[in-house]
Amino acid sequence: MPSPGPSTATAVDTPVESLEITRLYLTFETAVPSPLFHRAAQDNTATTKIPSPPNLTPYADPRTWAPHRKNVLLFLSCVATFLTAYTSGSYSPPAELIQASLSPVPSSVEPVLAGITTFCVGFGLAPMMLAPLSEMNGRYPVFVCAGAVYVVFQGICGVVSSLPAILVARFLVGAGASVFSTMVGGVIADMYDKEERNTPMALFSGSVLAGTGLGPMVCAVMAERWGDLERYPNMWKWTWWHQVIMSGVLMVAFVVFFKESRGSVLLSRKAKALNKWYEELEREGYYGLCFENDEGPVKAGENATSSEDSTDDGDEEKRSSSASTCGPDRGTSIKRIRWLVKEDEERASLGKMIAISSSRPFYLLFTEPVIFFFSAWVAFAWGVLYLTFGSIPYVFQHVYGWTLEQSGYAFTAIILGAIIGTTMSIYQERLLSHPKWSDPQVIEAESARSSLSDNEPAPPAYQDSRLWTWLRTHLPSSSPESRLYFSCLTSTLLPIGLYLFGFTAKPSIHWILPAIGIVLCTLGILSIYLAVFNYFADVYHKYASSALAAQSLCRNLVGGAFPLVTRMMYRNLGEAKAGAVLGSIAMVLTAVPWVLVWKGEEIRGRSVFALSLEKRV
Numbered sequence: 001m002p003s004p005g006p007s008t009a010t011a012v013d014t015p016v017e018s019l020e021i022t023r024l025y026l027t028f029e030t031a032v033p034s035p036l037f038h039r040a041a042q043d044n045t046a047t048t049k050i051p052s053p054p055n056l057t058p059y060a061d062p063r064t065w066a067p068h069r070k071n072v073l074l075f076l077s078c079v080a081t082f083l084t085a086y087t088s089g090s091y092s093p094p095a096e097l098i099q100a101s102l103s104p105v106p107s108s109v110e111p112v113l114a115g116i117t118t119f120c121v122g123f124g125l126a127p128m129m130l131a132p133l134s135e136m137n138g139r140y141p142v143f144v145c146a147g148a149v150y151v152v153f154q155g156i157c158g159v160v161s162s163l164p165a166i167l168v169a170r171f172l173v174g175a176g177a178s179v180f181s182t183m184v185g186g187v188i189a190d191m192y193d194k195e196e197r198n199t200p201m202a203l204f205s206g207s208v209l210a211g212t213g214l215g216p217m218v219c220a221v222m223a224e225r226w227g228d229l230e231r232y233p234n235m236w237k238w239t240w241w242h243q244v245i246m247s248g249v250l251m252v253a254f255v256v257f258f259k260e261s262r263g264s265v266l267l268s269r270k271a272k273a274l275n276k277w278y279e280e281l282e283r284e285g286y287y288g289l290c291f292e293n294d295e296g297p298v299k300a301g302e303n304a305t306s307s308e309d310s311t312d313d314g315d316e317e318k319r320s321s322s323a324s325t326c327g328p329d330r331g332t333s334i335k336r337i338r339w340l341v342k343e344d345e346e347r348a349s350l351g352k353m354i355a356i357s358s359s360r361p362f363y364l365l366f367t368e369p370v371i372f373f374f375s376a377w378v379a380f381a382w383g384v385l386y387l388t389f390g391s392i393p394y395v396f397q398h399v400y401g402w403t404l405e406q407s408g409y410a411f412t413a414i415i416l417g418a419i420i421g422t423t424m425s426i427y428q429e430r431l432l433s434h435p436k437w438s439d440p441q442v443i444e445a446e447s448a449r450s451s452l453s454d455n456e457p458a459p460p461a462y463q464d465s466r467l468w469t470w471l472r473t474h475l476p477s478s479s480p481e482s483r484l485y486f487s488c489l490t491s492t493l494l495p496i497g498l499y500l501f502g503f504t505a506k507p508s509i510h511w512i513l514p515a516i517g518i519v520l521c522t523l524g525i526l527s528i529y530l531a532v533f534n535y536f537a538d539v540y541h542k543y544a545s546s547a548l549a550a551q552s553l554c555r556n557l558v559g560g561a562f563p564l565v566t567r568m569m570y571r572n573l574g575e576a577k578a579g580a581v582l583g584s585i586a587m588v589l590t591a592v593p594w595v596l597v598w599k600g601e602e603i604r605g606r607s608v609f610a611l612s613l614e615k616r617v
Helices: 006-011 067-090 095-101 110-137 139-157 163-177 184-191 198-225 235-257 263-283 316-324 342-346 350-367 369-398 404-409 412-432 440-450 466-474 480-490 493-504 512-589 591-605 608-616
Strands: 021-025 289-292 332-340
Touching (some): 067 163, 067 184, 067 235, 110 139, 110 263, 110 350, 110 369, 110 512, 139 163, 139 235, 184 198, 184 512, 198 369, 198 412, 198 512, 263 332, 350 369, 369 404, 369 493, 369 512, 412 480, 412 512, 480 512, 512 591
Parallel strands (some): 021 332
8 A cells, every 4th residue: 555645744743653542422313434544653664454334234223124123023022022911820720730730739720820929029129130230231131131040940941849949940940031032122212202102102012911811821721630630640841841932932033133222332332342443444544534624523424534444455545545634724733543432431330220220110000099009000001911820710710600611712802801901902092193293283273363453363273173172272192101091091991890790690590691791800900000101101201111120010019919819819709899999999980091191290290200311302
């Protein structure tokens, strides 16, 4: 390669290699400049090849990924969520078979059902430690490692023969499975903006409920058909093995197809790849990058040679000219730089992050009224969902004389409710985005219309828009509380469903009515779950993970406790009174979103966290 000519000397007052390294922050929006492919003045030897530039494609902003790439990750995440929910519900139908296989045999089935409780405890506590790991090291390694724990201990559940061992194994199954519920929301937030997030979140939420319904249905069929321990001594254990196979295949798919989605982690990897390349170039004697005088980098293809072009060893003229096209006479300067990522510098140590992750949810839970009441609301709804593991088989067997297999088919109502609820959630968001409700130009035109005098005609587009005018005035779509508008109505389906299930579960009334009650309950639970997630994400921003962790812990602890008392409650109170008690509690809690819609701005104004975040936005 020819040595630098006179033009290089005028472009650089001092040798580039003697310049101090400047450290700059890298973002996804940063235009990465290309190096100047001229050699240091003191190095007259020629090299045959310039170090190849790194491929930066894998480090692109996840929000700019192609739709098919996002869809692959969303599909894998929803399938994983579906299977972990399947696992939570599949434990209940073979509980009596598990009891009979233990040594010593427990005197009742309730201690065995504690396996649902330990699963939920692991499910609620593990994200406190795993979430910081995913923020530091990325989603991918946490998903893979936790998924391996999930698969291995699913298999261990099928071979242990003591109650303590199976309870511990179930705890670890829940801990491993937790990432596929709590962190999937993070993956969705990584890839989608606020305006795009509702549909993937609805699919994710629907996957949770569909898996919760399918698990007990399938395992009820297995437990009924293979429940004769004399004829089939170990066949019932396929309630475990088929889950091990499915989850094992899922984890192979994750290892092969899942791509890292955590933006700050990808940015850190991009900075490391670029810095490594700059070091390799400098070892070969190539120094400097071209910057505008306002400190901005010159984009590749403008005043510097594109890094993609630099791999062409035959184009010597393009390389040497890159130095002469950069200098004070062109409003540019040459700098030596290394990239930094701001999130890396602001990030605390792992121990401190775990301490914050473990304490902040409790702090928010007891200092933020919004988080406390929303957590109580969603916790009760989740408890009702887990209550169905025991209430559906008990009611349909006790009242209608169904077999275990037949009562398992009743869980189809949960699956149907999940499908209907997911579809409703997607179309509700589209209605909220209706131009006459949300378009700023429409709102501005409506404001102009209201300022017209009485004798001036209104624009034709707004002459018959009293409904839209009322909605824009009283229920603005830009408000964070817009996430709650529809849930104010759809959440009432939970108490209605509980009342219907309790009061119609009689031999003289057709079984379809309590089944419809289950569908309505599922619709209400899904609307509550989706509203809480979206509202916390919109209001608490960077603290959303802590707010969601608080409600996740509450709902999993309550969800784990309900199966322990389900049979006793229905046995002692009866179907009607049990439905009345649960329905009344649910009805009281439906006031939560109404209060936020009515007084949301005022309540947020008293929140230290929400108010500080609003000021930053």
